[in-house]
Amino acid sequence: MAKSLAELKAIRxxxxxxxxxxxxxxxxxxxxxxxxxxxxxxxxxxxVKLMEEVAANGLNDVTVAQTGxxxxxxxxxxxxxxxxxxxxxxxxxxxxxxxxxxxxxxxTSGKVVDEYTxxxxxxxxxxxxxxx
Amino acid sequence: xxxxxxxxLICGGTGCTSSGSMLLAKEVxxxxxxxxxxxxxxxxxxxxxxxxxxxxxxxxxxEGTFYSRVESSDIxxxxxxxxxxxxxxxxxxxxxxxxxxxxxxxxELGFFKKQKRIVLANCGVIDPENIDEYIxxxxxxxxxxxxxxxxxxEVIDVIKASGLRGRGGGGFxxxxxxxxxxxxxxxxxxxxVACNADEGDPGAFMDRSVLEGDPHSLIEAMSIxxxxxxxxxxYVYVRAEYPIAVKRLQIAIDQAKExxxxxxxxxxxxxxFDLEIRLGAGxxxxxxxxxxxxxxxxxRGEPRPRPPFPANKGLFGKPTVLNNVxxxxxxxxxxxxxxxxxxxxxxxxxxxxKVFALGGKINNTGLLEIPMGTTLREIVYxxxxxxxxxxxxxxxxxxxxxGGCIPTSMLDTPIDYDNLIAIGSMMGSGGLIxxxxxNCMVDVARFFLDFTQDESCGxxxxxxxxxxxxxxxxxxxxxxxxxxxxxxxxxxxxxxxKASALCGLGQTAPNxxxxxxxxxxxxxxxxxxxxxxxxxxxxxxLNYTINEDTCKGCGICAKxxxxxAISGEKKKPFTIDTAxxxxxxACIEACPFGSISRA
Ligand SMILES: Cc1cc2nc3c(=O)[nH]c(=O)nc-3n(C[C@H](O)[C@H](O)[C@H](O)COP(=O)(O)O)c2cc1C
Ligand code: SF4
Ligand code: SF4
Ligand code: SF4
Ligand code: FES
Numbered sequence: 001m002a003k004s005l006a007e008l009k010a011i012r013x014x015x016x017x018x019x020x021x022x023x024x025x026x027x028x029x030x031x032x033x034x035x036x037x038x039x040x041x042x043x044x045x046x047x048v049k050l051m052e053e054v055a056a057n058g059l060n061d062v063t064v065a066q067t068g069x070x071x072x073x074x075x076x077x078x079x080x081x082x083x084x085x086x087x088x089x090x091x092x093x094x095x096x097x098x099x100x101x102x103x104x105x106x107x108t109s110g111k112v113v114d115e116y117t118x119x120x121x122x123x124x125x126x127x128x129x130x131x132x
Numbered sequence: 133x134x135x136x137x138x139x140x141l142i143c144g145g146t147g148c149t150s151s152g153s154m155l156l157a158k159e160v161x162x163x164x165x166x167x168x169x170x171x172x173x174x175x176x177x178x179x180x181x182x183x184x185x186x187x188x189x190x191x192x193x194x195e196g197t198f199y200s201r202v203e204s205s206d207i208x209x210x211x212x213x214x215x216x217x218x219x220x221x222x223x224x225x226x227x228x229x230x231x232x233x234x235x236x237x238x239x240e241l242g243f244f245k246k247q248k249r250i251v252l253a254n255c256g257v258i259d260p261e262n263i264d265e266y267i268x269x270x271x272x273x274x275x276x277x278x279x280x281x282x283x284x285x286e287v288i289d290v291i292k293a294s295g296l297r298g299r300g301g302g303g304f305x306x307x308x309x310x311x312x313x314x315x316x317x318x319x320x321x322x323x324x325v326a327c328n329a330d331e332g333d334p335g336a337f338m339d340r341s342v343l344e345g346d347p348h349s350l351i352e353a354m355s356i357x358x359x360x361x362x363x364x365x366x367y368v369y370v371r372a373e374y375p376i377a378v379k380r381l382q383i384a385i386d387q388a389k390e391x392x393x394x395x396x397x398x399x400x401x402x403x404x405f406d407l408e409i410r411l412g413a414g415x416x417x418x419x420x421x422x423x424x425x426x427x428x429x430x431x432r433g434e435p436r437p438r439p440p441f442p443a444n445k446g447l448f449g450k451p452t453v454l455n456n457v458x459x460x461x462x463x464x465x466x467x468x469x470x471x472x473x474x475x476x477x478x479x480x481x482x483x484x485x486k487v488f489a490l491g492g493k494i495n496n497t498g499l500l501e502i503p504m505g506t507t508l509r510e511i512v513y514x515x516x517x518x519x520x521x522x523x524x525x526x527x528x529x530x531x532x533x534x535g536g537c538i539p540t541s542m543l544d545t546p547i548d549y550d551n552l553i554a555i556g557s558m559m560g561s562g563g564l565i566x567x568x569x570x571n572c573m574v575d576v577a578r579f580f581l582d583f584t585q586d587e588s589c590g591x592x593x594x595x596x597x598x599x600x601x602x603x604x605x606x607x608x609x610x611x612x613x614x615x616x617x618x619x620x621x622x623x624x625x626x627x628x629x630k631a632s633a634l635c636g637l638g639q640t641a642p643n644x645x646x647x648x649x650x651x652x653x654x655x656x657x658x659x660x661x662x663x664x665x666x667x668x669x670x671x672x673x674l675n676y677t678i679n680e681d682t683c684k685g686c687g688i689c690a691k692x693x694x695x696x697a698i699s700g701e702k703k704k705p706f707t708i709d710t711a712x713x714x715x716x717x718a719c720i721e722a723c724p725f726g727s728i729s730r731a
Contacts, residue, residue, distance in 0.1 A: 011267045011268060014264075017136070063194045
């Protein structure tokens with residue numbers, strides 16, 4: 001079937017995420033700790049949810065990646081969000097439910113969800129944004 | 133699920149395919165299914181990445197991790213570590229030779245740093261068998277722009293202004309060629325566009341890689357050329373020895389037809405275009421434009437005299453544009469980014485980039501694309517990673533059998549059309565062979581002349597007979613039978629052939645000889661006058677001798693010698709009978725005391 005210009009454009013739009021992945025995206029980079037401890041702690045469902053939400057919200061500039069052990073197994077599942085400048089926010093004890101809120105607030109409108117970050121768990125109030 | 137968090141790119145170029153990359157793709161899918169992550173990881177089989185020596189090559193995004201020499205037995209671990217647990221598998225990550233550097237991302241490799249990829253932009257990045265991938269990477273937006281917003285003359289003007297010159301060897305301005313064909317009158321209105329993908333230069337595989345890695349870009353560019361000159365039919369002439377390229381191009385043509393990007397009334401305009409593949413039998417002379425057209429017409433692949441030029445009387449006697457694959461590879465980028473952008477890359481009279489197939493005595497053999505004006509030193513030492521085994525650079529050959537060599541003293545010459553001609557070589561289609569101290573330049577000249585002599589179609593005597601005479605002289609020089617005056621005889625024959633051969637094959641065949649005489653005359657003289665081959669290559673000029681003082685008389689060499697040329701009494705120095713010796717070198721390797729030498 002011959003494709004109209006609009007149909008070609010639709011193919012382009014659909015592909016944009018995969019293409020950005022290969023060219024390097026400029027937006028947030030979300031990293032899920034996925035080593036043995038993370039997987040045991042339930043990192044898989046967190047990552048799957050994350051991918052679903054990112055796709056559902058059309059966040060084509062966001063990269064979802066995984067990494068090995070982040071180093072604090074008792075805080076797993078851990079999700080780290082890096083912005084374009086390399087600033088990092090670390091979310092701990094993540095669940096699929098919490099992911100929805102992080103995507104809605106942080107990834108969509110840049111508002112860090114303070115209550116899920118490292119600061120609360122450690123019992124101290126430090127800035128949730130730590131320079132990577 | 134639509135969202136892919138990661139992509140695993142597996143090279144499906146000719147190099148990697150021959151080292152087993154197709155098995156890898158299957159194995160990866162199997163492992164992904166096992167871990168139930170098939171729907172979140174995309175497996176993409178691409179064209180050549182350029183580092184074929186390191187194949188099979190696998191790249192994992194978003195990290196851009198570059199894995200080399202991956203075997204199917206590695207896949208289980210690779211998928212589990214990198215894609216399930218998110219830990220790049222260090223063991224398989226490519227380490228650049230020489231510097232102990234351990235780059236993690238493909239963009240950090242020295243091989244890619246100095247490159248600028250216009251023609252190869254999609255090679256190793258997209259799946260060439262999936263038209264949607266090409267479309268996704270802005271594919272078919274250039275033809276859209278051309279058909280909907282530009283007149284044919286505007287297209288030609290942009291190509292002219294870009295300064296693009298033909299990449300098939302001659303360097304003729306592409307815009308001008310299109311203009312001539314556009315202006316040429318065809319009584320019945322029929323004109324053709326054709327693509328030269330014959331690529332006969334030994335060691336070259338640039339065009340093959342583009343066809344394998346990004347076939348749609350050729351289709352799109354040829355459509356643009358057809359619109360510009362007023363043609364509706366194109367031919368791609370590919371050598372039959374390129375089965376993967378032919379297959380992918382055919383798939384691409386079929387897909388483009390299905391999408392209505394080839395065929396009648398493209399984008400509902402008056403423009404129609406159809407494209408056909410013609411297979412060549414692989415004779416070097418069929419890359420010459422008039423021979424190529426004869427061959428497409430079903431005649432013998434012999435050159436015909438020019439004029440008339442193809443722009444006026446080409447295929448089937450109709451005005452025809454013939455361009456090289458790489459030339460076409462620049463067209464969509466020029467249309468989309470503008471002539472000024474293209475002209476900002478390169479040197480004053482050579483715009484844009486050039487793709488080279490880097491081979492010979494070099495660490496990173498492979499395919500690379502550099503801005504015109506890059507120096508040979510940058511190519512050899514930065515992109516190419518230097519010469520293996522700490523050997524010294526001696527020369528580089530560009531232009532294949534039509535070109536010449538560039539000696540050490542010219543390492544800093546910016547590479548472009550005019551500079552290469554000025555130093556006695558030529559751009560050619562992009563073969564770049566590096567030679568080190570162990571290469572004999574007379575032998576190199578003999579090799580190329582042997583090739584052209586063999587490929588001469590025989591139609592005209594200067595080429596048929598002249599190259600044979602030259603080859604005979606070169607052979608006798610290499611055999612130690614050269615006589616005084618041979619160098620001058622070679623030069624005289626060369627001038628005669630250059631002046632009177634009918635086609636480019638003959639006209640350029642003497643170049644490798646002339647250029648090696650020019651820069652390495654002392655080597656010729658050593659062969660002729662002293663009966664010595666300074667590089668130790670020409671067998672007949674080598675003498676193997678045993679050092680009496682250090683030989684322990686063990687007899688090991690005598691046992692290894694296939695010619696029974698070595699004799700002696702145990703515990704006394706052995707000797708070599710030079711009359712029997714066939715110069716195989718086995719004794720040197722065998723002697724535990726390093727007592728045998730070659731000079
Ligand atoms: C012996 C001989 C072999 C050639 N082989 C090729 C070839 O393999 N590929 C190619 O593109 N041009 C080859 N050429 C150059 C073509 O004749 C022609 O100039 C070129 O295809 C034009 O395209 P361009 O202007 O885009 O470079 C060869 C020329 C000669 C004389
Ligand atoms: S120059 Fe050589 S290859 Fe060309 S037409 Fe003459 S004989 Fe044939
Ligand atoms: S070079 Fe070969 S043939 Fe000659 S002496 Fe040594 S082993 Fe024998
Ligand atoms: S192997 Fe070496 S040491 Fe032994 S006999 Fe031959 S030359 Fe002499
Ligand atoms: S064929 Fe795989 S890198 Fe060239």
